[in-house]
Amino acid sequence: MMKRLSNMDYNQKRKRCGQYMEALEEERRKIHVFQRELPICLDLVTQAIETCKRELPEMATDNLYGQSECSEQTIEERRPLVLEQFLTINDSSISNEEEEDEEFDDEHGTHDPDYDYEDKNMKSDWLKSVQLWSQPDLLLPKEERLQPKLIETVVKIDESMRKDLIVNGAEGRKREAEKDGGRKQRRCWSSELHRRFLNALQHLGGPHVATPKQIRELMKVDGLTNDEVKSHLQKYRLHTRRPSQTIPNNGNSQTQHFVVVGGLWVPQSDYSTGKTTGGATTSSTTTTTGIYGAMAAPPPPQWPSHSNFRPSIIVEEGSESHSEEVLVRCSSPAMSSSTGNHYVKKN
DNA sequence: AGGTGAATAT
DNA sequence: GATATTCACC
Numbered sequence: 001m002m003k004r005l006s007n008m009d010y011n012q013k014r015k016r017c018g019q020y021m022e023a024l025e026e027e028r029r030k031i032h033v034f035q036r037e038l039p040i041c042l043d044l045v046t047q048a049i050e051t052c053k054r055e056l057p058e059m060a061t062d063n064l065y066g067q068s069e070c071s072e073q074t075i076e077e078r079r080p081l082v083l084e085q086f087l088t089i090n091d092s093s094i095s096n097e098e099e100e101d102e103e104f105d106d107e108h109g110t111h112d113p114d115y116d117y118e119d120k121n122m123k124s125d126w127l128k129s130v131q132l133w134s135q136p137d138l139l140l141p142k143e144e145r146l147q148p149k150l151i152e153t154v155v156k157i158d159e160s161m162r163k164d165l166i167v168n169g170a171e172g173r174k175r176e177a178e179k180d181g182g183r184k185q186r187r188c189w190s191s192e193l194h195r196r197f198l199n200a201l202q203h204l205g206g207p208h209v210a211t212p213k214q215i216r217e218l219m220k221v222d223g224l225t226n227d228e229v230k231s232h233l234q235k236y237r238l239h240t241r242r243p244s245q246t247i248p249n250n251g252n253s254q255t256q257h258f259v260v261v262g263g264l265w266v267p268q269s270d271y272s273t274g275k276t277t278g279g280a281t282t283s284s285t286t287t288t289t290g291i292y293g294a295m296a297a298p299p300p301p302q303w304p305s306h307s308n309f310r311p312s313i314i315v316e317e318g319s320e321s322h323s324e325e326v327l328v329r330c331s332s333p334a335m336s337s338s339t340g341n342h343y344v345k346k347n
Numbered sequence: 348a349g350g351t352g353a354a355t356a357t
Numbered sequence: 358g359a360t361a362t363t364c365a366c367c
Binding site: 184186187189227228231232234235 | 360361362363364
């Protein structure tokens with residue numbers, strides 16, 4: 001009897017540990033994205049996982065007497081130790097990234113572990129540039145990410161990242177502005193920034209329903225102002241609606257069935273290419289898009305080459321429409337009205 | 348707060 | 358010269 005009990009107990013513990021490990025690995029996947037910036041962090045989590053794995057089997061013998069313990073402690077101790085450090089530095093951009101990515105990833109629903117992993121891996125691309133908007137002269141030598149091995153280095157990075165954030169963040173801009181005679185310095189919409197913008201747009205139901213404020217909040221970019229978002233949105237809308245019927249529309253001039261994805265125009269190929277398996281997961285976000293769902297404008301023939309608005313904004317090649325996989329939201333004549341080629345001067 | 352046109356920087 | 362971004366106003 002007792003044996004049975006302890007067995008169950010053990011099994012439970014084991015199970016728990018297993019779950020914990022899963023969580024850890026999940027964590028690792030997330031962090032993997034930051035492998036450049038947080039090499040040590042990644043390393044430590046990895047170590048923790050390994051330790052855990054190592055100890056898990058041992059438990060079989062240990063546990064009978066020692067009970068619990070498992071490697072939880074080990075890990076618990078480690079993680080905070082490491083993560084906390086990073087958490088503090090990630091005050092704005094990084095931590096937000098994670099949050100956001102989580103959110104969005106969840107929505108994609110398609111959870112092919114492998115794909116997921118790769119996807120995240122790709123993201124490390126943009127992460128190479130922690131600064132969301134580039135200010136070349138102020139960029140710090142990011143070259144100090146040569147796989148440091150001592151905690152000291154972590155601190156070093158910590159500092160440089162801080163600077164980065166400050167410099168690129170609101171403060172930096174402010175200073176710049178003053179120096180510049182008052183006029184704000186142009187915000188450079190890096191592809192990453194724009195990606196966030198698009199993501200926010202998706203979540204809000206498209207460029208015509210999303211408001212600058214909402215977008216800004218969703219983007220969670222520190223230092224970004226409503227005005228900036230507003231103007232970007234405006235530009236986006238303008239580009240987006242180009243009625244230049246250069247639409248590969250299969251001659252369905254009457255029933256303009258645009259492929260409107262989350263209010264974002266997306267090449268048919270993209271949306272039909274499936275992989276959107278769980279694509280229709282955007283569910284919740286559907287907000288009231290119903291009516292406006294179709295508002296998304298006709299496909300922008302092509303964004304100016306040097307603009308973020310190119311349909312190919314996605315720097316991460318191969319990731320396909322990774323930021324665009326969304327629900328296909330109908331299409332209807334409604335758009336013609338909301339998309340009116342030219343707004344009539346109201347006044 | 349959002350939309351728009353003018354002004355201005357790149 | 359064209360465009361993107363910011364400003365100023367409704």
